[in-house]
Amino acid sequence: MLYHMPTKLYYGQRCLFDNKKDLILGEKALIVTGKNSARLTGALGEVISALDEYDIPYVHYDEIKENPTYGIVMKGKEIALKEECDFIIAIGGGSPMDAGKAIAVLTANPDLTPDDLYNAETYDVALPIVAIPTTSGTGSEVTPFAVLTKPNGRKSGFKSELIFPDVSYLDPKYMIKMNKGLTLTTAVDALSHSIEGVLSKKSTTISDMLARESIELIYEYLPKTLNDLENIEYREKLAIASTLAGMVIAQTGTILPHSLGYRITIHKGIRHGQATAIFLPFVMEEVDKYEPEKTKMIKKIFGNIDKFFEFLKELGVYDFDITFTDEELELFTKEVMSSSHVKNTPGIYDEKKIKEMYKKISKI
Structure with missing residues (x-):
């Protein structure tokens, strides 16, 4: 077994200010953000102040939208190449951090297309990456993953050791401006990561220890924070x-709830974290039938699977109205069954079972 997490992580209030020298990973930075959150949280201002202090020039690319597309990252690559930027500073939630990772690889390998990102053997270098999260959800600041939306509308993640951020700064003050809805969907995304890590066929003793602490913190502090x-x-x-x-999913990857959730994020507009968490109890029930040891820890924290479902329901995870046509169920089921998430999920899954899970959420 192996535990691997090469990112240098600073955490706590003022961690960027107190360790700003490590922000400087090159001679010119491309700052990658969305339109508003990096500014509103104060993170962008602190980064620019640090760069100015060390006389490091920068270009700010602030066009990252939720579920970044190929076009968005290709535009970032062109800017980075034109401006001769040699390191990336990604500030925001999962979308800016994932886009920053893609831009880091594409800029260092100008002949690559976004499709090439999914074959890690086609590249062996990326620009250095600094990640500064402004939400508590994706964990992208410590993972070798990034998720993009392909031209066909499918969300798909790629993995490379090269996109582990070199340095990350985790300061909770950047997160206090999050509204209730964003707080909920990002936190249950993190909860999904930890629970899926425990259930995964790739779980390890160390990943389970990290997951337990994460789940317990969310169980206690998410209701309080809301x-x-x-x-x-x-x-x-x-x-x-x-x-x-x-850190958990950096070792285990994600499993079936993520694949199920991707479809209703893209096609039904339900935000990623909520769309994933919706399916957790149903997948847990299946895992419990085949490998009950894997659900033991989660049941100990919440009481049982029904109480876990009630916990999510009381938070508002199931506050939606959703229906599916027969055509949608066919499409979603085929896409899920072709995803890599299925093979890492304990249990037996066929098209009938996947359709049943989608039908369940339409009846809640």
């Missing part, structure tokens, strides 16, 4: 839980 959004202590607990969950 009722006190600017409590910095609660925010710090969720931030740590999210990063621990990222």
